[in-house]
Amino acid sequence: MxxxxxxxxxxxxxxxxxxxxxxxxxxxxxxxxxxxxxxxxxxxxxxxxxxxxxxxxxxxxxxTAFYAHTVTTPVYMDPARVDRAYPQGTNFELLVAEQQLARLGVQDDVSGTKATAMRGLFSSELKFIAAERVRQQPELIGQTTPIAAPLSDDADLYFKGEISRDTPAEQRRLSDEQIDWLDRMKADGMVASHFNSALFTKGDSTEPELAGVLGAVIGSALMLLVTALIALPLGVGAALYLEEFAPKGRITNLIEVNINNLAAVPSIIYGLLGLALFINWMHLPRASPLVGGLVLALMALPTIIIATRSSLKAVPPSIREAALAMGASKTQTVFHHTLPLAMPGVMTGAIISMAHALGETAPLLLIGMVSFVPGIPHGLAEPTGALPSLIYIWENASERAFHERTAAAIIVLLAFMIIMNAAAVLLRRRFERRW
Known part of the structure; x- marks a missing residue:
């Protein structure tokens, strides 16, 4: 118990x-x-x-680079100093500076030091604006007409708060007298701020207040066009052959390993390859969108091939088996059924690789796109810049005003990439199918 x-x-x-x-x-x-x-x-x-x-x-x-300041000042077109036949030869900068000093009640010395200081407050664009006005309206000679011109980069930075009067005079490029003149012009209502449209409508310039990103944006767009026309057909075609048609063996495995390794090669190696192959051997135009696009296409190919193969593998085998059972050939099965179902992943990989190529700098520097190119490109063989190389050039410039434009160019580049990635997401959702 x-x-x-x-x-x-x-x-x-x-x-x-x-x-x-x-x-x-x-x-x-x-x-x-x-x-x-x-x-x-x-x-x-x-x-x-x-x-x-x-x-x-x-x-x-x-x-601050997205807005700028202009000064509107009345200018007397002195017949004794304005060349009617060739207005571009007139020294409008000195003419405006002397009249502005007189308007402010400032007496210049014999050497013209104060006139030189006043000229430093106006952009060099002033002479072109005034000359174009006289060329179009010769009757203005002998009359007083208002001229609106951009301020110089230092004067513009002063109104943006980047240059302070409290800073010691030896550490700033504007003297106390120039700052006084700017304050008086501001008080008289001659200075106004506005949206800096020149940033988006002009190319590069040695004058920060006149520099824009349009040339670099067009250059980048042309390079991406060349890259897409070359890399997309070759990349998708190579992926289709390797995944759907190529017999499995040592050669195929070797090719796959090399493609994966090429995707990890530093971009500067592709720049060296482009310099040796396309410029030194094929003698294509240096710093052109054609060469840049070819280099970026070589760099984007491995990524496109890998993304396309992954998308093809994601298609269920039953799709292929059903198509073959209905009498479709291997080619018909691939192009009529497998590839359309894999297109969302193919498009996503292609656009992401394009966006990655857009931000590359090292290959472009090696093929000459670090040079100063002031104009807007009109063809694939013309020298041009690109957004990454423009950012590199502006960041290394000595003028302080270029630094704010560097950040503005980065914002434009980021917006470009965001648009491309958003397009990838929308295309994927548009063509995506569930099974």
Missing amino acids: TDAAITPTVPGAKEAARADRLRAGLKRRYARERRFKLYGLLAIGLAVGFLLLLLGRIFEQGH
Whole structure:
């Protein structure tokens, strides 16, 4: 009786201990899961924080480049100094500076130092604006007409708060007297701010206030056009052959390994290849969108091939089997069924590779796109710049005003990439099918 009463209590104690261990194990496992989720949230928060810090710094430095200041001043077209036959030969900068000094009641010295200082407040664009006005309206000679011209880069930075009167005079490019003149012109209502349309309608320039990104944007667009026309057909065709038609063997495996390795090759190697192959051997125009597009096409090919093959692998085998069972040939199965179903992934990979090529700088520097190109390209063989190389050039410029335009060009480049990635997402959703 005693043994029968005691025996059942032993298994119960063991089960209770086992249950306690299970509960403790579950508690530890749930704690690990909570910690893992916390680590993930912290990692995401840290990444988002760094991204916001980067974007905030770029917008803080670059937003001032999207507006500029102009000065509107009445100019007397002195017949004794304005050349009616050739207005471009007239020194309008000195003419306006002397009249502006007289308007402010400032007496110049014999050496003309104050006139030179006043000329430094106006952009060199002033002479072209005034000459064009006289060329179109010769009757203005002998009359007074208002001329609106951009301020110089230093004067523009002063009104943007980038140059302060409190800074020691030896550490700024504007003297106290020039700052006084700017304040008086501002008080007289001669200075106005406006949207800086020149940033988007002009090419590069040695004058920061006249520099724009249009030439670089067109150059980048032409390069991407060449890249797409070459890389997309070759990349998709190579992926289709390797995935659907090529016999599996050592040669195919060797090709696949080399393609994967090429995707990891530094971009500067492609620049060296383009310099040796397209410029030194084929003698194609240096710093042209044609050469840039060819180099970027070589760099984008591995990525497009890998993305296309992954998309083809994601198509269920039943699709191919059903098409073959209905009497379709291998080629018909691939081009009528497999490839259309894989197109969302193919388009996504292609556009992402194009966006990646858009931001590359090292290959472009090696093929000569680091040079100063002031005009707007009109063909694939003309020298041009690109947004990444323009950012590199402006950031290394000595003028302080180029730094704000560097950040503005980065914003334009980021907007370009966001548009391309948004297009990839929309195309994927448009053509995506579920099975």
